[in-house]
């Protein structure tokens with residue numbers, strides 16, 4: 304039952320019976336980004352604990368609430384809190400809210416997250432508009448699409464080359480407030496919950512990733528499986544560790560960026576995300592009309 308089609312259908316039916324208007328657009332808030340829901344007018348709010356089969360949020364900065372209202376003129380659902388593999392949830396539980404929203408009639412999904420910068424051009428407060436992702440748990444067999452395929456969600460072998468909608472990406476890059484220094488790039492999803500070692504960061508950079516985080520990739524895979532249009536936004540909250548080996552090889556005595564960088568911590572991530580959220584809110588409002596007009600891919 305956990306995360307099954309029947310569980311998602313029950314959750315969707317429970318919500319449908321209570322909603323003034325079913326959402327067509329949905330937004331998943333990353334760590335510390337729950338304030339994005341403040342852009343909704345006429346909000347209705349539901350605790351995850353009350354929605355049939357919904358998991359519970361266990362991470363600070365994830366309130367565990369679904370808020371449904373209007374973003375601009377269109378009906379929109381905002382998930383204040385997501386589920387992560389490191390909380391002990393199965394991949395199917397992690398994506399259960401996304402599938403439930405798809406069954407409610409959502410056609411466009413905005414995935415936001417807090418992420419560590421791997422590329423030198425990115426700094427806390429910057430926005431990476433996700434062009435593509437590397438799903439490390441998925442590549443290792445922990446994809447929500449593993450197991451018997453339920454065709455009512457989607458096909459056995461969905462493509463992921465078109466995972467993130469190019470038109471929405473271009474629009475987000477054009478409309479982002481200058482404070483966000485928005486640029487396109489590659490997000491790598493890891494299992495967590497430990498932050499990355501120096502050597503892992505070096506590996507991830509060499510794999511072609513610009514930013515690293517512990518979410519989003521499973522949700523994007525499940526969303527595309529259901530035919531949703533996806534926009535991915537990574538708010539950079541910290542610099543991932545630099546390259547300790549290069550620092551040593553260069554004979555750096557602690558003066559370089561690697562030596563100066565403080566290790567990442569969740570408090571710092573939350574503070575940076577809350578700071579960036581006010582600019583992200585402006586971007587979402589600017590995007591609202593175009594998000595609302597999307598059709599299922």
Ligand SMILES: O=P(O)(O)O[C@@H]1C[C@H](O)[C@@H](CO)O1
Nearest residue numbers: 333334416417517518569572
């Ligand atoms: O839900 P997101 O991906 O925004 O949360 C990030 C990854 C970890 O859950 C946490 C680490 O600080 O923030």
